[in-house]
Amino acid sequence: MRRSVVAAVAALALTASLAGCSNAGSSGSGASSAGSGASSAPSAAASPAATGDLGAQKPHWRRCGTPSVAQGGGPSPKPLPGGATWQCATMAVPLDYAHPSAGTVPLALIRAKAADTKHRIGSLVFNFGGPGGSGVTGLPSFAKDYEKLRSRYDLVSFDPRGVGDSDPVECESNSRLDTFYAQDATPDTAAERKAYAAALARYAAACQDRSPRQLPHVGTTEAARDMDLLRQVLGEKKLDYFGISYGTELGGVYAHLFPTRVGRTVFDGVVDPTQDARQGALGQAKGFQLALDNFAKDCVARGDACRLPGSTPQQVEAFVRKLLAGLDGRTITGIGVRRLTQTEATNGVVEALYSKDFWPLLEQGLDEAHGGNGALLLALSDSLNGRDEHGRYSNTQAANAAVNCLDSKQRFSVAQTQQSVAEFRKASPVFGDLLAWGMLSCTKWPVAGRWTHPDVSAPGAGPILVVGNTGDPATPYEGAKAMERALGKGVAVELTYEGQGHGAYDSGNACVQRTVNAYFLNGTVPKSGTVCR
Numbered sequence: 001m002r003r004s005v006v007a008a009v010a011a012l013a014l015t016a017s018l019a020g021c022s023n024a025g026s027s028g029s030g031a032s033s034a035g036s037g038a039s040s041a042p043s044a045a046a047s048p049a050a051t052g053d054l055g056a057q058k059p060h061w062r063r064c065g066t067p068s069v070a071q072g073g074g075p076s077p078k079p080l081p082g083g084a085t086w087q088c089a090t091m092a093v094p095l096d097y098a099h100p101s102a103g104t105v106p107l108a109l110i111r112a113k114a115a116d117t118k119h120r121i122g123s124l125v126f127n128f129g130g131p132g133g134s135g136v137t138g139l140p141s142f143a144k145d146y147e148k149l150r151s152r153y154d155l156v157s158f159d160p161r162g163v164g165d166s167d168p169v170e171c172e173s174n175s176r177l178d179t180f181y182a183q184d185a186t187p188d189t190a191a192e193r194k195a196y197a198a199a200l201a202r203y204a205a206a207c208q209d210r211s212p213r214q215l216p217h218v219g220t221t222e223a224a225r226d227m228d229l230l231r232q233v234l235g236e237k238k239l240d241y242f243g244i245s246y247g248t249e250l251g252g253v254y255a256h257l258f259p260t261r262v263g264r265t266v267f268d269g270v271v272d273p274t275q276d277a278r279q280g281a282l283g284q285a286k287g288f289q290l291a292l293d294n295f296a297k298d299c300v301a302r303g304d305a306c307r308l309p310g311s312t313p314q315q316v317e318a319f320v321r322k323l324l325a326g327l328d329g330r331t332i333t334g335i336g337v338r339r340l341t342q343t344e345a346t347n348g349v350v351e352a353l354y355s356k357d358f359w360p361l362l363e364q365g366l367d368e369a370h371g372g373n374g375a376l377l378l379a380l381s382d383s384l385n386g387r388d389e390h391g392r393y394s395n396t397q398a399a400n401a402a403v404n405c406l407d408s409k410q411r412f413s414v415a416q417t418q419q420s421v422a423e424f425r426k427a428s429p430v431f432g433d434l435l436a437w438g439m440l441s442c443t444k445w446p447v448a449g450r451w452t453h454p455d456v457s458a459p460g461a462g463p464i465l466v467v468g469n470t471g472d473p474a475t476p477y478e479g480a481k482a483m484e485r486a487l488g489k490g491v492a493v494e495l496t497y498e499g500q501g502h503g504a505y506d507s508g509n510a511c512v513q514r515t516v517n518a519y520f521l522n523g524t525v526p527k528s529g530t531v532c533r
Helices: 002-021 030-034 135-141 143-150 174-182 190-210 220-233 246-257 277-301 313-325 342-352 356-370 375-385 396-407 414-427 432-442 478-487 510-522
Strands: 087-094 104-112 122-127 153-158 239-244 262-268 332-335 338-340 464-471 492-500 530-532
Touching (some): 087 220, 104 135, 104 220, 122 220, 122 246, 135 153, 153 220, 174 342, 220 239, 220 246, 220 396, 239 246, 246 262, 262 510, 277 313, 277 356, 277 464, 313 342, 332 375, 342 375, 356 375, 414 432, 464 478, 464 510, 478 492, 492 510, 510 530
Parallel strands (some): 239 262, 262 464, 492 530
Antiparallel strands (some): 104 153, 332 338
16 A cells, blocks of 8 residues: 555655654564465355345445544545545444354445446455555545546445454554654564563553454454455445455455355455465565665666665665664654654665655655654654654554454564574565564464464466566565465466566556456456566
8 A cells, every 4th residue: 555655755754854854563563564464274154144134235325524543544535537526335244253143343435436337347346455454545545546447347445344444453542652663673682672572562452452342353354254245235246356465365365265256356466375474574574675675776777866875786785774773772863852763764664665656755764864864764654654744643553463463373482583583684684683573563462363374275266367566575476476376276367567666556557557457347368477567
């Protein structure tokens, strides 16, 4: 979902820079919020009896209001081309599919109706990832990219349970979150390790205190079942689906549970479904390091136009490492009274590597931080962690922790994590420590995890178009290959994009968009192995 906030970060960055001159997740490791995957076999699909009459409910669609703080805030979605307006509604889903009498929770929905009603295909459902991303705010942010798809589809998205306005998970207060995200998330001494583990334990306890009802029921399996209920409510025989980042994992679990109900489906920015939590974090360390390498190469290629020192990519990266290392135990000017810490600076770099559109901000932020002004890097870190300019946090990271920790059964001790640091540091001298220590996030989680990795085998489903980006930092390209194999023979069709950033379709690449659009709109399946550049 990162590219949708470029304009907002730029505006915040301007304000932040002015404030600074006048004077990553994520449990302190924001990169882990990128959809690293978790999850072995989900339990069997819900029977019709488990949802009662909920499949027959008729949502009351109305003009959308202003997004809530939990959804990330901001203005109401702008009208679509031609003057069409976004419509919002709520849909009831069972809190516990195993015990339907336990009550229901509301899911927040959004849609834009098809422009060409005469040739309408149906509803196309989106999930933009996280886990923890609000689809109600995400879909309008990308609206212009999907205008061709809206020609014949109702575009639909939702806040998954526990996210945004769908019975959101709540944890710490805003002021405590400021402290939490500023803490040293790469501890070097026994005292620092003890303090970091204690902070994660307090965070987990706060989630339990404020969200005891939600925590056992916000897993990926429940979200997949909710999507099938949404399919029924929308009146569709099959689910046409566009999953991005963690949305690919969710889509894979859906395909496993309901293979005969899979319609035209695209996975973009693909999570590796065969990796456990540790493997996923290590893969992200390699992915973000690759993205930084590419950023450094671009800087050097631009010569004097690049503001960072270094005549080789290695020298540019050495500058970044030295800058971040210099913030260990010290801070520099940030925004207002807030000062930039090492963890926030690293998370700011992580945020900027999600999209090539952010690279100019990253270059500027690193240059200004070198001069003692950390406002821009702090603004980027705030964007990663869901903090607005008023100091209010969305629930994105709280939901991210709740979903990941319920999905994954892996729990790591401080000693185990410490033993992993060297391997992570080898994979990424810049981000390895942060991602290794981020594995402690679920250690004291109050609800046990369910599986090691998701079962996405879906014989009989498909074709599912799986799009991999060779320069993707958050979901490395290898994940697309692994997803193709895990879905099973004859299910997946692979499309490769040789580009940068997280995901491919929203990069604006004409080849990717043309291929995906042809599949959704005309049912044209590309040859597996097609490459877009």
